[in-house]
Amino acid sequence: MSRTITMGAALREALLEEMERDPRVFIMGEDVGAMGGVFGVTHGLQKRFGKKRVIDTPISEMFIVGGGVGAAITGLRPVVELQFADFLYNAADEVLAKMAKWRYMHGGNVTVPMVLRLPAGAMGGVGAEHSQCPEAMLLQAPGLHVVVPSTPRDAKGLLKSAIRNDNPVCFFEHKAMYQITGEVPDEEYTIPLGTADIKHEGRDVSIITWGRMAHIAMSVAEAAKKRDISVEVVDVRCLQPLDLETILRSVRKTGRVIISHEASKTGGAGAEIAALIAENALEALQGPIRRVCGPDAPIPQSQHLEKLWLPNSGDLLQAVEEAMR
Amino acid sequence: MSRTITMGAALREALLEEMERDPRVFIMGEDVGAMGGVFGVTHGLQKRFGKKRVIDTPISEMFIVGGGVGAAITGLRPVVELQFADFLYNAADEVLAKMAKWRYMHGGNVTVPMVLRLPAGAMGGVGAEHSQCPEAMLLQAPGLHVVVPSTPRDAKGLLKSAIRNDNPVCFFEHKAMYQITGEVPDEEYTIPLGTADIKHEGRDVSIITWGRMAHIAMSVAEAAKKRDISVEVVDVRCLQPLDLETILRSVRKTGRVIISHEASKTGGAGAEIAALIAENALEALQGPIRRVCGPDAPIPQSQHLEKLWLPNSGDLLQAVEEAMR
Amino acid sequence: MGMTRELKLAIYSKMFLAQRWETTLLRLIEQGMVSGIYHAGRGHEGAEVGAVMALRDDDYLFYDHRGCAHIIAKGVDLVALYGDFLGNCSGSTHGLGAGIVHVCDPARGIMGQSGTLGRGQLLAAGAALSAYLRETDQVAMHFFGDGAANVGTFHEAANVAGAWKLPLVFVVQNNGWAVSVPVSHATGGGGFARRADAYGMAGVMVDGSDAFAVYAAAAEAVARARRGDGATIIEAKVTRMRGHFEGDAEKYRPSKAERDDAATDPVLITRNRLLAEAILSEDALQALEADIQQKLESALRQAKQADMPTRARIFDGIYV
Amino acid sequence: MGMTRELKLAIYSKMFLAQRWETTLLRLIEQGMVSGIYHAGRGHEGAEVGAVMALRDDDYLFYDHRGCAHIIAKGVDLVALYGDFLGNCSGSTHGLGAGIVHVCDPARGIMGQSGTLGRGQLLAAGAALSAYLRETDQVAMHFFGDGAANVGTFHEAANVAGAWKLPLVFVVQNNGWAVSVPVSHATGGGGFARRADAYGMAGVMVDGSDAFAVYAAAAEAVARARRGDGATIIEAKVTRMRGHFEGDAEKYRPSKAERDDAATDPVLITRNRLLAEAILSEDALQALEADIQQKLESALRQAKQADMPTRARIFDGIYV
Numbered sequence A, B: 001m002s003r004t005i006t007m008g009a010a011l012r013e014a015l016l017e018e019m020e021r022d023p024r025v026f027i028m029g030e031d032v033g034a035m036g037g038v039f040g041v042t043h044g045l046q047k048r049f050g051k052k053r054v055i056d057t058p059i060s061e062m063f064i065v066g067g068g069v070g071a072a073i074t075g076l077r078p079v080v081e082l083q084f085a086d087f088l089y090n091a092a093d094e095v096l097a098k099m100a101k102w103r104y105m106h107g108g109n110v111t112v113p114m115v116l117r118l119p120a121g122a123m124g125g126v127g128a129e130h131s132q133c134p135e136a137m138l139l140q141a142p143g144l145h146v147v148v149p150s151t152p153r154d155a156k157g158l159l160k161s162a163i164r165n166d167n168p169v170c171f172f173e174h175k176a177m178y179q180i181t182g183e184v185p186d187e188e189y190t191i192p193l194g195t196a197d198i199k200h201e202g203r204d205v206s207i208i209t210w211g212r213m214a215h216i217a218m219s220v221a222e223a224a225k226k227r228d229i230s231v232e233v234v235d236v237r238c239l240q241p242l243d244l245e246t247i248l249r250s251v252r253k254t255g256r257v258i259i260s261h262e263a264s265k266t267g268g269a270g271a272e273i274a275a276l277i278a279e280n281a282l283e284a285l286q287g288p289i290r291r292v293c294g295p296d297a298p299i300p301q302s303q304h305l306e307k308l309w310l311p312n313s314g315d316l317l318q319a320v321e322e323a324m325r
Numbered sequence C, D: 001m002g003m004t005r006e007l008k009l010a011i012y013s014k015m016f017l018a019q020r021w022e023t024t025l026l027r028l029i030e031q032g033m034v035s036g037i038y039h040a041g042r043g044h045e046g047a048e049v050g051a052v053m054a055l056r057d058d059d060y061l062f063y064d065h066r067g068c069a070h071i072i073a074k075g076v077d078l079v080a081l082y083g084d085f086l087g088n089c090s091g092s093t094h095g096l097g098a099g100i101v102h103v104c105d106p107a108r109g110i111m112g113q114s115g116t117l118g119r120g121q122l123l124a125a126g127a128a129l130s131a132y133l134r135e136t137d138q139v140a141m142h143f144f145g146d147g148a149a150n151v152g153t154f155h156e157a158a159n160v161a162g163a164w165k166l167p168l169v170f171v172v173q174n175n176g177w178a179v180s181v182p183v184s185h186a187t188g189g190g191g192f193a194r195r196a197d198a199y200g201m202a203g204v205m206v207d208g209s210d211a212f213a214v215y216a217a218a219a220e221a222v223a224r225a226r227r228g229d230g231a232t233i234i235e236a237k238v239t240r241m242r243g244h245f246e247g248d249a250e251k252y253r254p255s256k257a258e259r260d261d262a263a264t265d266p267v268l269i270t271r272n273r274l275l276a277e278a279i280l281s282e283d284a285l286q287a288l289e290a291d292i293q294q295k296l297e298s299a300l301r302q303a304k305q306a307d308m309p310t311r312a313r314i315f316d317g318i319y320v
C-alpha cells in the first residue's frame, strides 16, 4: 500500500523513523527546532524528541558541519543541515576536508557516520547566494557520498539509507520540490545509495539527469512521444557512488545523449558524466553529447530573470529534437 | 634577449614590476613579509615597498580574501595569497561568492580587480590538505578568471596580465615548479589571459594539459617520438577563459585526445574539457577521450605513497600508446 | 550631547522616510510586484539612521538585510531603490533584481551587501584597511544582527581591526532573534559590545530605540576611527517589530498582541522627542511628513514606468 | 596545589619521554627517513604534558602540529608513532604516512588533527557536545597556537561552548609566533585567555614552562567541564625553541644565540624542580631517564622492521 505525500513530508518521515530506530541520530542546524526548519522539514521533531535531539544552532556553518564531524567520531550519528546548499561555501573545508577525509587521513581508524542536508536550487528569486545547486564541487572529495533525489519515494528511501550509512553523505533537496507530491510506500523501505532509476523508458534519446530537472525531463519525454521520439530518462539519484553501468546501458541502447542539470553548465557534474561516456561508450554515440544546464552566469535575484535563467522544458525538448536530426 | 630564471623568480619579477608600475597594487597574506613567503616568492618585497604594501596577516583565510575584496572595491588592487591552494576551502565563500560575484550581484556598479595567488600541487609529502590542485571548483563561479601556468615565461607574463585585469583572477602556482628554470625575456611583456599554448607540435595524439603535467606531457612527447608517435601538447594555461578554439583545432588535427591533470580524475577540470570536445568535435574523434589524472583518493601524507599517487610519465605514455592502437 | 535642532530633524526625517518607504514596499509586496524575500526593518530605524547619520558621504557603508533605513539614510536614490525591488531597469542593479540584497551606489559609499551572513564584516574590514593604506580619513561602517555576529568571519575581521587599529565601526543590531533562534540560546557571554575587549576594540551598548543616543555613540566611534584610534563595536538593542521575513508565521515567539512593541518603536519615540523638546510643532511635523510622503509617491511613480529587463541582462556585467 | 610526588614524577617522565622522542625523530629526519614536515615541540613539553595529564583515558584529545608531547602524554603507542613518521605499516595509519599530522588512536581518546588550522576547534566542540548529549562526563581538550587562535573557527566553537556550557578545554600555546608573524602584529586585544570573557568561558593565563602550574590550571578546567560548569581557555606562554619547521632558516627572528631559551625550557625547569623538591635524587633521575631512553630505542627498532605500504594502501579506507 502507499500514500501520496509531499517530498517535505517524506523527508520528515525518514528523519522521524530513523530517530526512533536509533537513539544516536540527532538533528542540528539553524531554525530546525521550534520553527521546524525554514522549509518545514523538521516540523514537530523537537517536540517529539526534545531539545537534545533537535538542536538549534547559532549562525555558524563551520560549527554545524565541523561540530557534526566531532559528534560523529565520538559515537553519535548527526543529521546536520545547512539552511541553504549554497552555504557549502561557508563550511567548505569542514565538508570537503573534515567530513570527507577525517577517516582516511587518520588511517581508517575512525568513521564519520553523518548526513548533511542541503536545500538547493532556484526558487522565489532569492538570488545568487541562496539558489545554487553546488553538487559538482563535492565530486573532488572522495570519502563523501552525494545524493540528489527527485521524488518523495526516492527522497525518503535514500535519506534512510544515508542515515544508516557509515560514510558521510551530502543530501541535496531541491527547494522547489518540497511541495511536490508522490506515492510513498506505507511499509518500511530503503533505497540503496548508488542506484540510478529509469524514470521513463525509451529507445531514441537518453536524458541523464537528477533532482528537479528529472521532472522536466519526464514531461519532455511525454511531449517527445507526440513527436514520435522515444526518450529514456535516467535519474541518477546519486552522483557518488554513480551508477555508471545503468547510464552506459541506456547510452548504448539509444546512442544519443543529453545531460541535464540545473547548475551552470561549465564545471557542473554533467561534465563528469559526459567525460565518462566519452571515455567508455564513444563507439555507441550517434552524435555529440549535449548538455542542457543552467547558463554560465550567477542566478539573478529577480524572479523575472530567475525564470529566464533556469533551463526549461523548451530547451530540453529542442535538444531532443536536435539530437534526432 | 632573455635570461634563464626560476619560476619563483619570474613570479617575483612580475610582482615587483607591477608594484612599481601601479601604486595601488599591494600584497597581503601569511608570512609574505619578513619571511618573503613560505616558498620565497615575495622575498625582498617588503624591504623594497614597505609594510603598507606587503602585509603579513593573521591566520585568517576568510579575511585574506574577503578583506582583499573590500580593498579592491575601494580603489586598491590587492594581490593576496593563500599559503596553500587547498585553503580555498577555508575561504570558499569569499572566493566563489564575494570575489567572483560581488560585481554581478551589485549590478556591475563595482569592479573587483584582485589576484589570488594559490600555491598548489603535491610535493614533499605534506598530505591531503596541503597538496591539492583544486582548480575545478572555480569553474562553477562565473566572474572569476583561472590561470594555471607551467613555465617561468608564462608565469610572469600571465601574472602581470592578471594584476592589470579588472576582473578577479585566481592564479595557481605548482609548488614543485617554483624551482624549475626557463627562459624569460629581458624586456617587458605580458601574455593575454585565455590563450592556450602549443608546447609541442604533433599530428597523432593531442594531450590537453596544464601546470606541472604539461612538463610531463612534453617529456612523453619526446619519448613517443622514439616510438614514431607524434604527440601534440596543448598547454591551456588558463581554464577561464578557456581557449577552446586552440583545443578543438588540435583535436580535429589528431583525432585522438588525452586530457591530463594532477587533480583527482572525477570532477576535475578535465571533465569539462572532455565534455566540450564530446559536444563540439565528436565527429573528429578516432577513439575514446582518455583522462590521465590523479586517482580518486585523498593524497597520502607519506612521500612514498605520494609518489605512487601522482600521475606520471609512464601512465601518460601508456595512454598515448593505447590511443594509437 | 550637543546635537543641533537641524541634526535631530534630519535624523527624524530619514527615519520617517525609511518607515514610510517600507510601508509602500509592503503594499507592493501584497500586490505581488516584488521579487524575493523582504526582511522588514520596522523597529530598527533608530539604530540604522542614527548610526549612518554620523558618516560622511565618502565613508563606506556595508549594510545588511534588515530593512533599508541604513541605505536610505546614506542617501540611496529612491527611484533606484524602488526599481531594485520591482526588478526593473530603473533599479541600481539595472533590472538584475536585487530586492533587499545588493543595492549598490559606490558614489554614495553604499558598497553592497553579502547574501551570506558574516561576510560583510570581512569586506568592511578590507575597506577600512584600504582607507588606512591610501591614507585617507575615510571610515567603514557595517551593520549586522545578533545572529550574524556569531559567524566566524566576525572573529577574523574584528581581530585585524583591533590589531591594526583600522577605521571601522561595527553596528550590531541586537533584536534578540536570528529568525526563530533567541539570542540567549545562540550566544555565549555577556553581549556583543562586551566582546570588543577581546580584540582591543572599543565596545558601546546603546538603546536602539533612542536614535539620538545611537547617533552620539556612532559619532564618537566614527571620530575615533578617523583619528586613527581604532575600531568600535556598537551594540544597539532593538525590537524586530515584524516577522523575520514577510510571511513568517512567527510561531516561535509571542504574538504582536502579547508584545508591547510600541514601547520601543524608535519612530514614535523620536517623533515624541521632537514634540517634547519643541523642536517642531505637530503641524510642522505633519507638513514635513506629508512632504516626504509626496517624494516617495513620485519616486515610486517614476520607478514603475521603467521596463523589465530582457534575458540578455543575465549575461551582462559578469566580467568587466 | 596538592600534587603528589607520583604525579610530579609522571609529568616529568612524559616530558622527558617527549623530548627524547623528538631527539630521536630529528635524527631520523637528518637521515632522510621521515616524510613531510615536522614542527618541533621543543619548549612546549610543559604545556602539552601538564595539560594532558589532567585528562582521563576516555577524555578526547584533539592535538595540533606542534610536536608530539600531547599525544605522547595521552599514551600513544610509541611503535605506532615512529611508524607514522617512517610512513611504514607499523604506523597508526598503517602506512598511509601521516607523520606529525593524523596520528589517531580513538581507544586512547586521541581523535586526530586537522591539517588546516582552526578546524580542530570545531571538532573538539562537537566532541564536547557529543559527551553532553550522551550524558557521559567526558571532556574534550584541544591544543592550538596563538596563530590558529585567530581563525574564525575559534569564534564559532567558543561561542557554542560558552552558550551551551560544553565540557571543553582549549589550550592556546602562545609561543609568540605563527611561522614568521609575531603575535603582536597578528592579534588584537590583551591576549587569548582574556578572550574567554567574550563567550562566557573561564580564561586562565599560565606559564607554560611550569608544567605543574599548567597541570593545576588544566585540572581545574577539566573538573569544571566535568561538573557541567562550562568551558575554559587556558593560555600557556611558551617558547618555540626551534624553527617553525625543521629547515626553517628563521631569518625573521633573533637567532638562538641571541635568545635565552634555557630560561624557559620546561624540561630543564621541571627536572630542577624535582631535584630541588627532593622528589628524586640525581642518580634516580638518571636511572629513570636511561630507562625511558631504552624504551624508545626498542620501540624505534621495532618500528623500523615494518614494511612500506604498497600502492593499494592509497585506496584503502576511503569508504567504510
Ligand SMILES: Cc1ncc(C[n+]2csc(CCOP(=O)(O)OP(=O)(O)O)c2C)c(N)n1
Binding pocket: A030, A059, A061, A083, A087, A090, C039, C065, C066, C115, C116, C117, C118, C144, C145, C146, C147, C148, C149, C173, C175, C177, C178, C179, C240, C244
Ligand atoms: C551564512 C548564512 N547563514 C544563514 C543565512 C540565512 N539567514 C538569513 S537572515 C538570518 C537570521 C539573521 O539573524 P540576525 O543576524 O540576528 O539578523 P536579523 O534578521 O535578526 O536582523 C539567517 C539565518 C544566511 N543568509 N547566511
Ligand SMILES: Cc1ncc(C[n+]2csc(CCOP(=O)(O)OP(=O)(O)O)c2C)c(N)n1
Binding pocket: B030, B059, B061, B083, B087, B090, D039, D065, D066, D115, D116, D117, D118, D144, D145, D146, D147, D148, D149, D175, D177, D178, D179, D240, D244
Ligand atoms: C588554515 C591554515 N592556514 C595556514 C596554515 C599553514 N600553517 C601551518 S602552521 C602555521 C603557523 C601556526 O602558528 P601557531 O598557531 O601559533 O602555532 P605554532 O606553529 O606557533 O605552534 C601556519 C600558518 C594551515 N596549515 N592552515
Ligand SMILES: [Mg+2]
Binding pocket: C145, C146, C147, C173, C174, C175, C176, C177, C178, C179
Ligand atoms: Mg537578530
Ligand SMILES: [Mg+2]
Binding pocket: D145, D146, D147, D173, D174, D175, D176, D177, D178, D179
Ligand atoms: Mg605560535
